Amino acid sequence: MANAVLNNSTNGRINSTNGRAQRRHVPPWFRSGFRVMGAMAPAAAATFGHRLLFTPRRLRPRDEERAVLARGQRFSFDVDRERIVARAWGEGPTVLLAHGWGGHSGQMTSLVDALVAAHFRAVAIDFPGHGESEGRLSSLVHFAxxxxxxxxIFKPFHGIVAHSLGAAAVTYAFAHGGLQTSRAVFFAPPSDFHTWWGHFRTQVGVSDAIWHKIQRKAEGWLDVPFESIQPTQLAPHMSTPLLILHDVHDREVPIEQGEDLARRWPGATLQRAEHLGHVRILHDATLIQRAVSYLTEGAM
Structure with a gap:
């Protein structure tokens, strides 16, 4: 029950029927209950908070997204004994499509036709705990x-197009996972997770002491310190050419984060959009063509 409450609020900001970003809030009784748990049973509260933080909501693709997914070649592979589902379209240099937290590969299908028309092979993955892939808990490290x-499987990638947390996962994979590509395009990327963690703490009612326990538990589970996954720390060491597309009215990941990432990433280019928000930016025909043109320039 508590997990459902959180997934319909803090992590569940995307409405499953229309795909629009919506801000919701955890009810006060939940925060009060978590604070009581933290005071009376801190270890249990930390375990519960850890699961809340790393359990994504599974959204259903919209009808138009399902239609594009149905046209793709479905395949799967295992990662850490969990089955990962992916789809591929077209022929040519491979471009990976990486969705964000609580998303699915269908959210990236608006780019498929343009990529195929430009003679690329588009490959979209449902990351662990998302879409059709197995798993309950997930993280940026799981994405990577x-x-x-x-x-x-598809080496080498010519390019990667990533949205939101998927972009942060790509950055981490460039730095720590051996991932390589000629060019990358990020839609609405975060540069720093402290705001997200702070929102989670405020919404759930996590005290400093319990957050410290959650962080230690997560770092042991993922075998990485939290600071080592921050895009702000990784960006200055990047060499992959990067195009950032970010809406100035994005309420989920503010434009300031995209601007910060562009400043820190050597040679990155930032293009601002307006009145598209955090999700609809993926469906804008002008920006899609800009992304595909950027990848095409790298293929010449």
Whole structure:
């Protein structure tokens, strides 16, 4: 029950029927109950909070997304004994499509036809705990492992197009997972997770002491310190040419984060959009063509 409450609020900001970003809030009784648990049973609260933080909501693709998915070649592979589902369209240099937290490969299908028309092979993955793939818990590190496995299958990737947390996972995979590509395009990328973690703490009612326990538990589980996954720390060491597309009215990942990432990533280009928000930016025909043109320039 508590997991459902959170997934319909903090992590569930995308409405499953229309795909629009919506801000919701965890009810006060949940925060009060979590605070009581933290005071009376801190270890249990930390375990519960850890599961809440790393359990994504599974959204259903919209009808138009399902239609494009149905046209793709479905395949699967294993990562850490979990089955990962992916689809591929077209022939040519491979471009990986990476969705964000709580998303699915269908959200990236708006780019498929344009990529295929430009003679690329588009490959979209449902990351662990998302879409049709197996798993309940997930993280940026899980995303990166899945991309590394896909890279071994489709090597080399010519390009990667990633949305939101998927972009942060690509950055981490460039730095720590051996992922390589000629060019990358990020839609609405975060540069820093402290705001997200702070929102989670506020919404759920996580005290400093319990957050410290959650962080230690997560770092042991993932075998990485939290600071080592921050895009702000990784970006200055990147060499992959990058195009960032970010809406100035994005309420989920503010434009300031895209601007920050562009400043820190050597040679990155930032293009601002307006009135598209965090999700609809993936469906804008002008920006899709800009992304495909950027990848095409790298193929010449």
């Amino acid at each position: 492992r899945a991309m590394a496995r896909a890279s071994a």
